[in-house]
Amino acid sequence: DDDDDDDDDESSTSESLKALFNFMKPSTLKEQRLEGLILHNLDEDYTGSTANYFKVFGDWYSNLGAMTGFDGVFKPNNYITNLELTGMLGFSNTVFLDSSTGLYIPYASSGKKYQDSSNFLGIKLPFRYNTNFKLTLSKPFTLSLSLPLYSDPYFTDDFTEDRTETMDWISYLTESSSSDDDDDTTTEISTFSWTLSSSYSVPLPTFIKPYISTLSSSLSSTVVFSDITNGAVSSTDSLSTYSPERKFYYPSQITPATASVTWSGTLFSYSSSPSSAAAAKQNRQLAGQLVVPDDLKPSDDAAVAEAQQAGAQPENSAPGENPGDTERNDDGAPASGPQPDVSSQEDTPGNSPADAQGNTPGDNAPGKSRAAGDSDALPNLTATSPSVTSVSGIDYKLTYSIKPTFTSQIAYSSTNLDEPEDFDWNKLKSSMFTLKVPVVFDSAAGYGGSFFNIDNSLTFNPVLQEHPYISTDTTNGGYTATSAASLKETDYTATKLEITNSNSVSIKPFYYIDAFKNTGITYKSTIKMLRTEFIGDADNPEWEYLTVDWADEDSITTHELDFTFAATEGSNDLFGQALALTMTLPPQVDEYGATLTLTFPFTTLTFASGVQQKSSTDDTWEKEDFQQALSVSLFNSNLKFTESYNYDLEENHQDALKLALTYGGLQAAYTMSYTNGYxxxxxxxxxxxxxxxxxxxxxxxxxxxxxxxxxxxxxxxxxxxxxxxxxxxxxxxxxxxxxxxxxxxxxxxxxxxxxxxxxxxxxxxxxxxxxxxxxxxxxxxxxxxxxxxxxxxxxxxxxxxxxxxxxxxxxxxxxxxxxxHDWDFKTTYKLSPRLVTSGSSKYYDFNPYVTISIIWNPMESMKTQIVDDYGTWELNP
Missing domain, CATH: 2.20.50 (Outer Surface Protein A; domain 2)
Structure with a gap:
């Protein structure tokens, strides 16, 4: 009984400690009950959804004023998947920095208090505001809408940046006692955007596919707002420095529409490869077990086989002894009448009872000796058929893709915008549109899987860019004549017509031989079959049409040939050799490289080098560094050895060497380098x-x-x-x-x-x-x-x-x-001598660095920390 009482006391003490240090339960959301004005947590965990909510809030500030608003997030259904509403109104007054105390106060140097206001569509409002509306629609088409709105660039810095809805009492008390000055940095929202984007995929009937596999459209619009200094704000009492109305927003750029359509499908496809079911059936038929000829069977087995062929029973089996011995006709019924005796049959050519040595069945009777050449002297081996690999046939596929895109933009100037009322929607700076209609045809042909492959892509890419309107009213921020001409030339340069052909040919002639399956040749090229180049000016636009020029690197942008000779041996390719030769061919700058990789069990050895031409105008050749690397891994990678070596062939000197050995936690390394000695x-x-x-x-x-x-x-x-x-x-x-x-x-x-x-x-x-x-x-x-x-x-x-x-x-x-329990008490002590330089004198400081902190685990930011910074005590540094 005494032990039970001790256990109860110990349990009671433990629960008391938990109650002491768990006076708040934040780690798990609990069910709550309203008692008066206070929501009390219950013991049960909250099991409902927190995805939807709507809240109303209000804040009061000792110097700034007050702010009230609402915030709601709703996820109604599968059609409208997200809806967010935010609205905040700030009733504030301008705060000024008091140079004598370094603190912000609500009064100007003249002692006057200024009430902040804002502007909305030319209407002056007695408060500041911040709103946001977000909508996401998923069915029957996707739509996303975002409409933020700010009265001034400083609203978030004043009201929402450091706003929290939880009370950190320890931080509040410690920060209240801190003597740190207020932070003078200000965060501005210099720009924000209204965006609308939508997309729709047309459901296609089965009979149209694969000729049209994708048909979709997308549309987006954007309005970009930028801030600008408000010249109408008076400099009296430094309002132009502290008033939130010192800047306002204007629409600097509008993208009315970015519309695109995607249309793709397969024009033609062909495959002579058997289906997976047919290939499996063929493999099953070819995988039958080989039958051992009777002449190679032991004598007993041969006699049984010979008797079965003749329709008789073995010598050591009497008729009717076994139920399965009954002879049957071709239709499966028991045969009637006497059966012929096997021994009475006449010998016929091809059906002689004598074996290949001229022995008769009687020669192999029990009791007779067997010659060394007798068939039953040979072992009864089990033979299996070799594996059969199914070779894929010819595969070909021709696909297409068309994606026209139209983009329009309108730009406004900030010139002469001294206050929000000065903005005029009709005073455009410029307007522009861009039209792109890329058409792509892709073809892929192959034979035997990776044995032979050809990929070809033909791209037709016309681009049209134009500024229909360019303002030359320099008084209101328009372009000068020179700038307008330069803008037109930019449009003409961006307007182009290109036909590009990309090719890739790959062949692995020994793909079906396991030892050489990775050997192959690959050729790649990218050719601009037709391209335009602007050669005129703003007043006389002219383009030159250029066709294929095999000597022009701007016409042949890719020209490469790679050859790989590889051989592997052993199970899981334990041994391997691979020589890779890479060539960059004219008209590109010539470059030739080689990489030799040797693979052994637990070991990989690599050699690489090459040569390259300096430039297209300089025929001088440069040697690339010779690089060698070795890697050895043993005992399940517990022991590793790596080595790398570089030799500068151009300068004819060794460049770098590194050796490293690792075993468990032991590491050793040795390096050499081409550098200045001492x-x-x-x-x-x-x-x-x-x-x-x-x-x-x-x-x-x-x-x-x-x-x-x-x-x-x-x-x-x-x-x-x-x-x-x-x-x-x-x-x-x-x-x-x-x-x-x-x-x-x-x-x-x-x-x-x-x-x-x-x-x-x-x-x-x-x-x-x-x-x-x-x-x-x-x-x-x-x-x-x-x-x-x-x-x-x-x-x-x-x-x-x-x-x-x-x-x-x-x-x-x-x-x-x-x-x-929920709290951690932690103290650290670090003693490290520091060399302190004070003027011309130097000395070592042996003061320790000590920290004492109490941390609440569910919310680590809720902590108190006392630091002895080498002799100087600080609270929450």
């Missing part, structure tokens, strides 16, 4: 050489084992040691070599507390321990025995030895985390 000077230290050389660059060794966790006391207590260490040898300037050692230890008591300790030590004088052996003693003064130097780092009785040691403790880190 010479040691007793006075100036390392001096860079003038000439570049291929030199050893670095050698590194790192170890970071996988962290293991040990559990004790019924898995309630865990200990996890960790380690990360590395040695880096600078082979150019050896005195820069260093060693880093970072051990760690984590100790956790189940759901109660976690202690984590780590330290970082660094030794930057590794060269000191080997300089004597290298005959370069004295470059780095100090103890040259690393073990004695390590002991000296712990000589707390001799400060001079401890300071002269190369093993330096760079940082000590300690973290304690106490779990309080």
């Amino acid at each position: 010479n040691w000077d007793d006075e100036d230290g390392w001096v860079e050489r003038d000439d570049e050389e291929f030199l050893p660059y670095s050698l590194s060794l790192a170890y970071a084992p996988t962290t293991k966790t040990w559990y004790t006391w019924k898995n309630r207590v865990s200990t996890a040691p960790g380690l990360s260490t590395s040695i880096v040898a600078d082979l150019l300037r050896p005195t820069n070599s260093y060693f880093i050692f970072t051990p760690s230890l984590s100790f956790k008591i189940n759901d109660f507390v976690t202690f984590t300790f780590s330290s970082t030590s660094k030794n930057s004088v590794l060269y000191r321990y080997v300089q004597k052996a290298l005959g370069e003693e004295g470059r780095i003064p100090g103890e040259d025995n690393p073990f004695i130097d390590l002991i000296n780092s712990f000589r707390f009785d001799d400060e001079s030895l401890r300071k002269s040691s190369g093993f330096k403790l760079k940082s000590l880190n300690f973290t304690l985390t106490h779990y309080l």
Whole structure:
């Protein structure tokens, strides 16, 4: 009973702690009940939908004023899938920055208070506003509409940018006590757009497909609003600096319509390949088991087979012994009358009872010896038929696509717009339209799967661009004569007519031979069969029609030939060789490359190089770097070795070498590079050489084992040691070599507390321990025995030895985390010496960096943090 009472007390204490630290339950939405003006959470989880809502809100600001509005999101049905409504009205006054206090106040320097207003379609309103309407329609066609509206560019910065509907009391209290000045940055909405887009796909009857497989249309419209300075705002009391009316919006660009139609289908298709069901049936018929000839069967089996062929029973079986021995006519009925004796039949040519050696069946009777050449001396082997690969026939498909697109635009100028009332919809700056009608024919032919393929694409792409109206009224922001002429020339240049042909031919002659199935040739080209080039001017437009010019790189834009010879052996292609030759042919800049890839079990070896022409006008050839790479992976990729090597063939020197070996958490790397070396000077230290050389660059060794966790006391207590260490040898300037050692230890008591300790030590004088052996003693003064130097780092009785040691403790880190159900109490302590420069003096600062924080897990932003920033205490920095 006493134990039960103790358990009850412990449970009661635990529940009390939960009640203390779970005074708010935010992680899961709960059912709520209205009691007076307060909504109280119930214990049951809320199971309803939160996709639809409508809310009304109101805010009051101590200096700015007030704001009220509504926000609603509805998802009515499968037709109208989304509807969003937002409306906000801001009743505010202008706030001014008080230069003496650095705070914003609602009064100007004259002591006057200004009420903010706005403009809507020329009507002056006594409030500011922000509205938004969004609609998404999915059936019977898709439609998307977005109509945001702002009274001024500063509405969101004043009312909605930092607005939240949850109360973070801790942050509120701590920020209230903070002495930080107000943030002077202002976020502006400089532009916004009204957009309308829709699309519709015509349902097509089956008999039209595949001749017309797609028929769809789309339409979109856009109105872009941009902000501009309001010149009518008075500069009195700095209103032109602080009033939200100092800027207003005007429609800078309108896209009345962007309409397009997509029409595509298949004109012709042909396939001589058998269907999958027919191919499967054919494979089943060809996959029958081979029948062993009777002459190769053992004697007993041969006798049985011979007797069955003659309609008799085996010698060791009496008539009627088995029910299956009854002879039957061709129609399956039992035969009547006496049956002929097999032994009485006369020998006929081709039906002799003697075997191939002239032996009669009696020669193989029991008790007689069998000659070495007898048939039953041969083993009874099981034979299977070889696999049969079904070769695909000729496949061909011709498709087309037509997608005309029309775009119109209207532009307005901001010149002479001093206030919203100055805008006139009739004062256009320019209007433009673009018409594109691309027509594409694609054909694809193939034989035998990937054995032979030809792809061809013919594109007809006419483009028409024109500005029907160009304003030359420079007073109202129109174009000058020169600018208007330049705009016309831009239209003429964009207006073009092109016929482009793209081809790709691929053949794999050994596709049905497994060893050489990847061997093949591929040819690619892109040819502009017809193109136009504008050669006139604004007053005399003229185009030149250009046909195919095999020597013009602007006419033949792609011309490539690739050859791959590949061979594979073994199961799963364990062995493989692949030589890939790539060629960029004239009139493009010539380039030839080769890549050889050799594959072995666990190993891949690659060689690559090439040559290229400098440019189309320079016939000089350049050699590309010779690149070699090796990769070896063993023991399920636990042991990996990689190597890469580059040789500059053009400059005739080695360029780079890198070796890397990885096993578990151990990594080793060695690099060489073509770079400037260094010479040691007793006075100036390392001096860079003038000439570049291929030199050893670095050698590194790192170890970071996988962290293991040990559990004790019924898995309630865990200990996890960790380690990360590395040695880096600078082979150019050896005195820069260093060693880093970072051990760690984590100790956790189940759901109660976690202690984590780590330290970082660094030794930057590794060269000191080997300089004597290298005959370069004295470059780095100090103890040259690393073990004695390590002991000296712990000589707390001799400060001079401890300071002269190369093993330096760079940082000590300690973290304690106490779990309080929904809350975490966390403190960190970091001690890291800092070199502080103050004027001409330098000194080390040993003040620690300490943080103490309490974090609410469901909402991590709700936290209080106290920081000791190297001797300076801060609250929520």
